Amino acid sequence: MLDREKQLVLELCRFRDSRKEKLEEWLMQPLDFPWVLGQLLYNRMGGVAYYVLRERGLLGMVNREFRNALMSAYTSAERKTASFLAELSALSRTFEGADFRYAFLKGAALVSRYPSGLRTSNDFDVLVAPGDVSKVSDRLALAGFRQGNVRGGRFVPADRREIIASRMNRGETVPFIREINRPDMPFCEVDINFSLEFRPQQDTVVLERFLDRAEPSINTANGTLYTLADTDFLLHLCTHLFKEATVYDWVRMGRDVSLYKFCDIYLYLRELSQGTAVTLGQAAADCGLQKECYYSFSYTRELFGIRNGVVDKLLDALRPEELSFMREIESPSQRRRFSYNMDPVEWLFCSDRMNRLREIPG
Numbered sequence: 001m002l003d004r005e006k007q008l009v010l011e012l013c014r015f016r017d018s019r020k021e022k023l024e025e026w027l028m029q030p031l032d033f034p035w036v037l038g039q040l041l042y043n044r045m046g047g048v049a050y051y052v053l054r055e056r057g058l059l060g061m062v063n064r065e066f067r068n069a070l071m072s073a074y075t076s077a078e079r080k081t082a083s084f085l086a087e088l089s090a091l092s093r094t095f096e097g098a099d100f101r102y103a104f105l106k107g108a109a110l111v112s113r114y115p116s117g118l119r120t121s122n123d124f125d126v127l128v129a130p131g132d133v134s135k136v137s138d139r140l141a142l143a144g145f146r147q148g149n150v151r152g153g154r155f156v157p158a159d160r161r162e163i164i165a166s167r168m169n170r171g172e173t174v175p176f177i178r179e180i181n182r183p184d185m186p187f188c189e190v191d192i193n194f195s196l197e198f199r200p201q202q203d204t205v206v207l208e209r210f211l212d213r214a215e216p217s218i219n220t221a222n223g224t225l226y227t228l229a230d231t232d233f234l235l236h237l238c239t240h241l242f243k244e245a246t247v248y249d250w251v252r253m254g255r256d257v258s259l260y261k262f263c264d265i266y267l268y269l270r271e272l273s274q275g276t277a278v279t280l281g282q283a284a285a286d287c288g289l290q291k292e293c294y295y296s297f298s299y300t301r302e303l304f305g306i307r308n309g310v311v312d313k314l315l316d317a318l319r320p321e322e323l324s325f326m327r328e329i330e331s332p333s334q335r336r337r338f339s340y341n342m343d344p345v346e347w348l349f350c351s352d353r354m355n356r357l358r359e360i361p362g
Contacts, residue, residue: 002032002035004026004029004031005031005032005035005036006039006345007022008023008026008027008031009043009045009049009259009349010303010305011023011026012036012048012049012052012053013040013045013048013049013052013259013263013266013304014266015051015114015118016267016270017270018056020056020058023053023056024058024061027061028061033062036066037066037069037070039349040070040073042258043260044258044260045259045263046069046070046072046073046074047070047073047074047076047078047118047120048118050067050070050071050073050074051074051115051117051118053067053070074117075117076184077117077118077184078117079183079184080120080183080184081111081116081117081120082183083182083183083184083185084107084111084120084121084185085220086182087124087180087182087185087188088111088124088220089223090143091124091190091220091225092218092220092222092225093143093222093223094139094140094142094143095225095226096223098135098139099135100128100129100132100135101128101129101211101212101214101226102126102127102128102132102136102211102214103210103211103214103226103227103228104124104125104126104127104225104226105125105193105228105236106121106125106237106240106264107119107120107121107122107123107124107125108124108125108218108225108227109217109218109227110264110267112218113267119260119263122189123189124188124189124190124191125190125193126191126192127194127196127207127210127211127228128192128193128194129194129208129211130194130195133167133173133192133194136192137173137176137192140176140192141176143178144178145177145190146176146177146178147163147173147175147176147177148174148175149174149177150177150189153186155177155179155187162174171193171194171195171196171197172191172192172193172194172195173191173192173194175189175190176189176190176191177189177190194207195207196210196236196239197243198288202287202288205287206287206288206289209232209287210228210229210232210236213228213232214227214228214229214232215227215228215229230276231276231279231280231283232283234265234268234280235280235284235289235292235293237265237268238292238293238295238296238297239289241261241265241295241296242291242292242295242296243292244257245257245261245299246295246325246328246329247329247330247331248329248330248331248334248336249331251329251353251354251357252354254353256329256353257347257348259303259348262296262300262303262304263304265296265300266300266303266304266306269297269300269304269306269311270306272308272311272314274313277310277314280293280314281314281317284318290318290320291320293318294315294318295325297311297314297315297318298315298326298344299344301315302343302344302345303344303345303348327340327341327342327347328360329357336359336360337359337360338360339358339360340353340358341356341358
């Protein structure tokens with residue numbers, strides 16, 4: 001059921017290489033468009049779908065309510081992007097002259113790689129060495145940030161016990177938050193990460209490598225911020241996606257797989273050159289991240305229909321001998337493992353993934 005609807009959703013996410021003839025073919029059929037709309041919005045891809053339809057000249061082929069819902073998502077994302085970039089500029093002042101290594105992650109660097117309104121983010125993630133957390137915290141405090149969480153649209157300050165527990169157990173601080181009341185962005189949130197959540201020895205080695213190679217390549221109106229070198233940035237995206245996609249608690253929350261996460265990797269794979277692929281494969285091997293990269297690249301290739309010999313060769317180089325992990329979910333706290341028997345497209349669109357898990361004995 002809904003196979004054509006699933007293919008339409010995936011095609012509407014291919015903002016770099018969507019096929020107009022395929023879109024026209026599917027849009028002319030009696031599909032379940034409310035289901036398609038729900039999937040696009042749930043996966044945070046409504047703005048991307050609107051952009052694709054507009055660029056392909058196909059907005060007139062869709063139902064008005066469908067079109068208006070996507071347009072609302074897109075215009076909201078454009079406003080949020082403007083607010084995000086303004087706060088990124090403000091943060092460049094906060095980090096000006098920093099006497100420590102740092103690298104902004106994910107949305108802070110990706111926002112400028114997408115057309116405006118296609119990639120939004122709810123927060124800023126910054127990676128630092130464990131010994132530099134206090135230095136970053138002090139700078140953020142001087143800039144008006146307080147530690148806590150936003151609940152029900154209100155800031156709730158964190159108590160000392162919560163702050164200490166997060167630093168001890170999670171590899172990141174309690175969020176630093178400042179009220180800004182910008183359009184579609186009432187709060188600015190900064191998350192300080194000082195762990196990559198790998199195996200302890202591997203974590204330290206890779207984190208140091210990433211920070212040593214960080215580059216001042218995020219340009220803002222007020223200055224430049226550091227982010228990871230391109231190869232390291234992609235390695236981090238893969239490991240972050242892999243962690244969330246294969247950990248039981250993320251499946252339980254329904255936040256394990258989402259198209260916007262795969263879309264970030266699609267953006268890189270679409271532009272992958274032979275030379276970069278070789279460098280990337282070597283970097284993954286050096287960091288011991290072949291499995292994480294193979295998982296992320298393989299699923300992205302399947303979901304976005306990437307047919308590229310460079311990507312195929314990279315996957316051949318990364319391919320582990322045992323592939324059972326591709327359909328396994330782990331619960332580290334309970335020391336339990338689960339498996340499922342669905343292909344990437346089925347698994348992504350499955351609405352009851354928890355019920356599809358089968359525990360692996362032993």
